Amino acid sequence: EDKVVQSPLSLVVHEGDTVTLNCSYEVTNFRSLLWYKQEKKAPTFLFMLTSSGIEKKSGRLSSILDKKELFSILNITATQTGDSAIYLCAVLNGGGSNYKLTFGKGTLLTVNP
């Protein structure tokens, strides 16, 4: 069975702190790993990672994938209250036209002023 495990499940920090969110996976036919931010209902896309060791960066957020150790991290520097959300990790796996996203349970990040 495909598994995606995120840690920690929840995290409370103060504005300005740096956080690291973790995602490990065990899936067959890995294709890519995606990070999403979920504030209300709809997840919004952050990153898609396909290759090991190549950091993707967007402002204060960055992410990297390790396909040998089967994990990814999402870093947020200089956190702001607007970063408070659930961060979801998902793995796209499968072959041919038969592929799907498997999601982790998410990390609930709370940034206090």
Added chain:
Amino acid sequence: SAVISQKPSRDICQRGTSLTIQCQVDSQVTMMFWYRQQPGQSLTLIATANQGSEATYESGFVIDKFPISRPNLTFSTLTVSNMSPEDSSIYLCSVEDIWDGYTFGSGTRLTVV
């Protein structure tokens, strides 16, 4: 990236009734995906909908409970049938986006009373 209009945004329904959720995409897409997010849980794939063929359901989900229509390449509906309180969830549609991984609709928050 693709824009998905999902309706209704929320609804409160009586047990035993059915609710149909619609997703309209602003571009043609081959596959549309339907997810459920139960309270405090992550996203679980219900089914994949291809235009012109029957939807493919994941383990634990059946067509009689969650019938799906996909009449063309920009539209799909998911019906939640014979609802019970356990069906109270957020329902999300999604499409593959070449630039942004997978894009999600705005979500439908369903409460069954």
